[in-house]
Amino acid sequence: MKIAIIGAGNVGGTLGKGWAKHGHTVTFAVRDVNDPKLQSLLRDAPGAKAAPVAEAVAASEIVVLATPWDANEAALRGAGNLAGKVLLDCTNPLKADFSGLAVGYTTSGAEMVAGWAKGARVVKIFNTTGFPNMANPRYAEGPVVMFYCGDDAAAKADAAKLATDLGFEAKDAGELAIARLLEPYAMLWIHLAMKQGFGTGFAFKLMKR
Numbered sequence: 001m002k003i004a005i006i007g008a009g010n011v012g013g014t015l016g017k018g019w020a021k022h023g024h025t026v027t028f029a030v031r032d033v034n035d036p037k038l039q040s041l042l043r044d045a046p047g048a049k050a051a052p053v054a055e056a057v058a059a060s061e062i063v064v065l066a067t068p069w070d071a072n073e074a075a076l077r078g079a080g081n082l083a084g085k086v087l088l089d090c091t092n093p094l095k096a097d098f099s100g101l102a103v104g105y106t107t108s109g110a111e112m113v114a115g116w117a118k119g120a121r122v123v124k125i126f127n128t129t130g131f132p133n134m135a136n137p138r139y140a141e142g143p144v145v146m147f148y149c150g151d152d153a154a155a156k157a158d159a160a161k162l163a164t165d166l167g168f169e170a171k172d173a174g175e176l177a178i179a180r181l182l183e184p185y186a187m188l189w190i191h192l193a194m195k196q197g198f199g200t201g202f203a204f205k206l207m208k209r
Ligand SMILES: NC(=O)c1ccc[n+]([C@@H]2O[C@H](COP(=O)([O-])OP(=O)(O)OC[C@H]3O[C@@H](n4cnc5c(N)ncnc54)[C@H](OP(=O)(O)O)[C@@H]3O)[C@@H](O)[C@H]2O)c1
Pocket: 006, 007, 008, 009, 010, 011, 012, 029, 030, 031, 032, 053, 066, 067, 068, 069, 071, 074, 075, 078, 090, 091, 092, 093, 094, 126, 127, 128, 129, 130, 131, 132
């Protein structure tokens, strides 16, 4: 798949490296293509390139949003025409002190992203675990579960394939408004990692009888 990744930081960089190694066509959609940080990232992402945001988005079928919450609206405004694109929202609307969600619990960051990204087929995914688990979602007990939600079945199928390619167990959680559950669920991971001393080397697993 042709994938543009807006935000080449911890999450965007990790996902891009994984997909590039898996043969996808990855373009890091960045504000400054000469940023020295990109050099080592591109070295570790075979065949990937960097391009200005709107150019990268125009050339891709999948757009990954991996920017800080307060940059989302501006990043999407700079992305050009998103109509018909599959938009994977990996972001969490975190308060600055990580104490909770800046948007509360009666809406979700994903629904706000869908409002900004006119016509995009938004899927919430890759927000519920830390980026080290995106680099390696395989534990001795099995793969890390990756829940996703959205209103477009074909877009969700693309998202699930991209999660499976990385090694996750991808699970459909329902419509886009279920992001109101997936974002607080991400807060639990963050709370355990940062405040309960778990660190980043743990993950949630799905068990079924
Ligand atoms: N860290 C995690 O483990 C984790 C896990 C799940 C979800 N998330 C969520 O994923 C998102 C990214 O987190 P992160 O840890 O990857 O952050 P990060 O390492 O700080 O990376 C953020 C990236 O966004 C870019 N950016 C900022 N404003 C932009 C704009 N207006 N247009 C284009 N690019 C812009 C930055 O580029 P510059 O270098 O140019 O500033 C940087 O490359 C956040 O919403 C976070 O809540 C994080």
